Amino acid sequence: MERFKTSEGLTPLASGYLWMCAAVFAVLRISGSAVNIVFYASVAQDFGAAREIATLLGAAMYLVYALIARRRPRALNALVITVFTVALFLAFGVLIVVAVRFDLLIAFVAALFLRTMASASLVVIFAFCLLRLESFAQVAAVIAFGYLANYLLTPLVYAVPSPVLTAVWIAAAGIACAAFCGHFAQDGIGRVSSAQPVDDLELADPWAFLKPTHALFVCVFLFHTATGFAITFNEVGNAPVQIGAEGFAIVLVALYLVFVKGDRQEDTLFSFAALLVSAGLLVAPLAIATGQTTATPNTLIRFGGDCFTVLLWLVIAGVGRRNLFGMLPVLGFALACGSVGTTVGAVSGHAANAFVLGDPVDAMAVCLSLAFGFFAFLWVGFRSFSFSDTINGVRELSQVAANAQVEQVLESDEPQADVIAQRCAALAEEHGLTPRETEIFEMLARGRNGRFIMDHFVISRNTAKSHIKHVYSKLDVHSQQDLIDLVQ
Known part of the structure; x- marks a missing residue:
């Protein structure tokens, strides 16, 4: 597809590079699951809001990167971002060791906050690495491998004998991924940092950029709100409900994107994701009404949310291939909206759990409110919205505008x-x-x-x-x- 050609000036690499990118995405997914299972579950009794605060901290990090790209791109430097990311992962590992050794809650929480910041920075440089893949199919393959690895390897998290060892492998894997991504993201980040600020480029080429008020970002917020709800709703031992089928299912979705050709695949995937999330939000109050404890709503919502995540990465890659200078603002604003949405959804899930123990009617009201909000925005506000048109609507930036010395x-x-x-x-x-x-x-x-x-x-x-x-x-x-x- 034309919109997924390699960004101009970024040389595509050999197939081994694809698998390295897939490994990085797998590390991001698996480490996120491990942190939820091992660390946040253990601090929930003493500091229940730790995960939500960390998520908002991640939103702030993404927003900072987006604003820098829009206003002061010269401040972007691949080496500085890489060193910063490595230092954060290293500090995370050290603080976890200190927290366990001296039983310090504050060190434990600080370590989790630092890991969130490290992951956000790693995601930024990873996005630039994706732009060096040759095709739409390769981007989909990277995402598919990450989900499959997460499904197969997350159960091994329970086999790690101590949180210290878990922290060590998360820190070591994060540092290795940062070193890899930092090296291959240099060209892309270097081109962005040598250009004019996006705010100035946008004046002369308004159709080459997505505005911060674009409907895409509202859509990201909605889907992540649903995903955040699925993470905390019916949680067991302060850890998310473990579900399995989504791992293989999401791979099938990615394979569909790879092998089924069409001009509006993104919209088909969006409709599928919306149907799954809608079904999950409707099943949740029914489960409460019947007094059944089931993972079905969590499975449906998280599967739909994962489909949407695949779609979001394809949109980010598609926008970046058409306009390298506009990718980081889109990535930053989208993931910031997603982080805020996840927090809102997680709080709603906690509220529903609390109400189930008291008045199930109130718990049902929480679920139905989320469902109504989701339906209202998608079927009223997004009837004419198209992800395919969003990508195709981003015009390639003119060479005159892209020239930093213009x-x-x-x-x-x-x-x-x-x-x-x-x-x-x-x-x-x-x-x-x-x-x-x-x-x-x-x-x-x-x-x-x-x-x-x-x-x-x-x-x-x-x-x-x-x-x-x-x-x-x-x-x-x-x-x-x-x-x-x-x-x-």
Whole structure:
């Protein structure tokens, strides 16, 4: 598929690289399961909100990376992020040893918070590694392998004799993954850090980026709210209900994506995920009403949530392949929304569990409220929403806009400058541009970026954005490169 071609400037690697990426994703999945089973379950009695606070801390980390990419990309450095990630994993392992040795709850909780931050940073550099895969099928294969490994190996977590050994392998695996991802993410992060801030690029190429208010992020919040509910609802010993069939089922879904060709596979997967989550949210209150303790709602919701996670990674990879500079903001905002949603869902699950012991009617009300909110947003707010269109709607960033030195375009060639001015004046008159729009039109035609226009005319970002939008609309173009091609 065209939208999953390798990002320009990032060289695809041999097949062994694919399996290394798959191993990294597997480590992320398995270590997350191990932390839930071993660590959060053990601190729940003394600090029940530890997991939710850690999840919100992860949301903050993702948001920080997204904001840096949008406003100060030069602060991004693959080596710095890698060292930071390694240090966090190392500190996690050391603090767990200290916590167990001296029975310190505060050290235990601090270690879990550091692991959350380390995982968030690892996810960021892992995303850049995915962009070096050659195809849609390879991305799906990486995700499938991660889920299969999580299904097969998570039961072994119970066989580890002590939390110290669990912490050691999580820290060691995390450090190894960070070293691998940091090396292969250098090119991608380097290109992003050498470019203009996304906020400036977006002014001249608004269709190359997803806005923070895009419906995608609301959808991520909703699905993760349901997943968070499934994690805590009916939990046993403060640990999530263990379910098995989803592991193989999610692999079948990924294989479908690999072998079944079509232009709207993403929307098919989204519909399937929504149906599963909806079924789980409806089964939960029925189980409470009949007094049965069953893992069926957890299985349905988590399977649907996992399908959505596969879809989300495909969207992130698809957006990154079309516009490398827009991937990190999408990744950061999406996973931040997901982390907040997971927290909201987990709190709802805890509330339902508490109400079951007291008044089951209140527990049913919690489940039905979640179900109603999910249905209302998806079937009313998302009837016209399309994941396929979301990916295809991201236009490739023009080379003029992507050039970090575009603001230094020289105008020493006066004859050429006169030709551009005359051509712009003629087109402006033909398409009914105002005098100010004509001035901005000429600036864009000369390769000036949004920041230069703001500073030159001493106008706000919103004013510059409005003028550029009007210019593009009247000229019927969608990017600065289209505009330059029109003038030439």
